Amino acid sequence: xxxxxxxxxxxxxxxxxxxxxxxxxxxxxxxxxxxxxxxxxxxxxxxxxxxxxxxxxxxxxxxxxxxxxxxxxxxxxxxxxxxxxxxxxxxxxxxxxxxxxxxxxx
Amino acid sequence: xxxxxxxxxxxxxxxxxxxxxxxxxxxxxxxxxxxxxxxxxxxxxxxxxxxxxxxxxxxxxxxxxxxxxxxxxxxxxxxxxxxxxxxxxxxxxxxxxxxxxxxxxxxxxxxxxxxxxxxxxxxxxxxxxxxxxxxxxxxxxxxxxxxxxxxxxxxxxxxxxxxxxxxxxxxxxxxxxxxxxxxxxxxxxxxxxxxxxxxxxxxxxxxxxxxxxxxxxxxxxxxxxxxxxxxxxxxxxxxxxxxxxxxxxxxxxxxxxxxxxxxxxxxxxxxxxxxxxxxxxxxxxxxxxxxxxxxxxxxxxxxxxxxxxxxxx
Numbered sequence: 407x408x409x410x411x412x413x414x415x416x417x418x419x420x421x422x423x424x425x426x427x428x429x430x431x432x433x434x435x436x437x438x439x440x441x442x443x444x445x446x447x448x449x450x451x452x453x454x455x456x457x458x459x460x461x462x463x464x465x466x467x468x469x470x471x472x473x474x475x476x477x478x479x480x481x482x483x484x485x486x487x488x489x490x491x492x493x494x495x496x497x498x499x500x501x502x503x504x505x506x507x508x509x510x511x512x
Numbered sequence: 513x514x515x516x517x518x519x520x521x522x523x524x525x526x527x528x529x530x531x532x533x534x535x536x537x538x539x540x541x542x543x544x545x546x547x548x549x550x551x552x553x554x555x556x557x558x559x560x561x562x563x564x565x566x567x568x569x570x571x572x573x574x575x576x577x578x579x580x581x582x583x584x585x586x587x588x589x590x591x592x593x594x595x596x597x598x599x600x601x602x603x604x605x606x607x608x609x610x611x612x613x614x615x616x617x618x619x620x621x622x623x624x625x626x627x628x629x630x631x632x633x634x635x636x637x638x639x640x641x642x643x644x645x646x647x648x649x650x651x652x653x654x655x656x657x658x659x660x661x662x663x664x665x666x667x668x669x670x671x672x673x674x675x676x677x678x679x680x681x682x683x684x685x686x687x688x689x690x691x692x693x694x695x696x697x698x699x700x701x702x703x704x705x706x707x708x709x710x711x712x713x714x715x716x717x718x719x720x721x722x723x724x725x726x727x728x729x730x731x732x733x734x735x736x737x738x739x740x741x742x743x744x745x746x747x748x749x750x751x752x753x754x755x756x757x758x759x760x761x762x763x764x765x766x767x768x769x770x771x772x773x774x775x776x777x778x779x780x781x782x783x784x785x786x787x788x789x790x791x792x793x794x795x796x797x798x799x800x801x802x803x804x805x806x807x808x809x810x811x812x813x814x815x816x817x818x819x820x821x822x823x824x825x
Contacts, residue, residue: 431559
């Protein structure tokens with residue numbers, strides 16, 4: 407379950423960036439509010455990997471309060487990866503739901 | 513009194529927590545380690561600004577929310593491990609790739625694998641790949657180049673700047689002295705082009721020594737200082753920008769005005785919040801600038817000049 411959650415969170419991050427760029431704290435706050443994250447600090451390594459993998463790109467922006475913030479933005483590659491996951495996930499979750507709800511009987 | 517006592521106790525909890533995170537990250541590559549600790553620190557600061565902490569228990573809840581240092585370290589090490597090529601695929605695909613690699617390696621022969629195992633292509637940690645930047649300030653350019661090369665670094669861009677320091681000597685170096693850099697990294701130098709020719713031309717009054725810019729963490733608020741070569745008297749103008757840890761540069765802050773007020777306001781080139789500057793006989797102190805300077809590791813640019821008509825004391 408932990409592995410599944412971890413795998414899915416990566417795409418939730420990409421999905422949160424679909425329309426807007428956001429900074430780390432903002433992303434984690436939204437994941438946390440959706441009960442997807444237990445240890446908020448573990449998301450920063452994930453963000454770093456997404457950046458290294460070219461799924462997101464970052465820019466520093468000044469903040470009206472506190473230090474500058476690193477904003478994350480979806481790349482074309484990240485967008486493609488997200489779209490492909492969305493398709494697969496829908497099929498997968500529907501299949502799982504069918505089994506869970508009906509025990510496989512139609 | 514008890515308020516400040518509690519505040520410092522809560523700050524102490526944060527400091528201890530960040531230290532624990534840093535310790536837990538010992539195996540992570542050094543630049544990523546520092547960056548991650550700072551990200552966690554900033555995250556905590558943001559949490560504290562949104563969820564008021566009144567006592568130790570509130571703080572414990574907040575730290576719990578960020579997570580156990582060991583869990584953060586586990587996530588960081590796992591993600592640090594993936595090679596960029598394989599990691600660009602999905603997690604599932606990555607496992608398949610690793611499995612294929614294992615099969616491939618096995619088919620190449622166990623004997624070969626054993627003899628070459630210390631040089632596996634995916635273990636960059638095995639070579640001493642990180643070196644410490646030596647101090648070459650005040651040396652000649654040629655001397656600086658040989659010292660840097662001996663340390664495993666190469667010389668990058670060399671700029672010149674007018675200074676009261678003798679012509680040909682190194683005024684500044686970037687990254688700063690003591691920084692840990694990948695072997696072969698470029699170090700850029702600024703070399704003095706000598707003192708200004710005439711007192712009627714603008715005179716540079718600030719030395720661009722990285723050692724002259726430092727962080728005062730004592731009060732909890734970062735302050736940066738730039739050493740002045742002599743006390744200016746007259747009208748000065750200048751521009752300064754900072755280099756962040758990830759190599760990006762801050763906006764350029766510039767100002768001009770008389771020195772008699774002792775303070776100045778530096779306006780960023782990109783708009784946004786100005787930072788304040790106070791100067792005294794031998795230094796300029798940048799204040800109220802945590803939002804820009806917290807991540808700054810060194811100066812990218814620093815030129816302060818005394819306008820014609822002014823004099824140095």
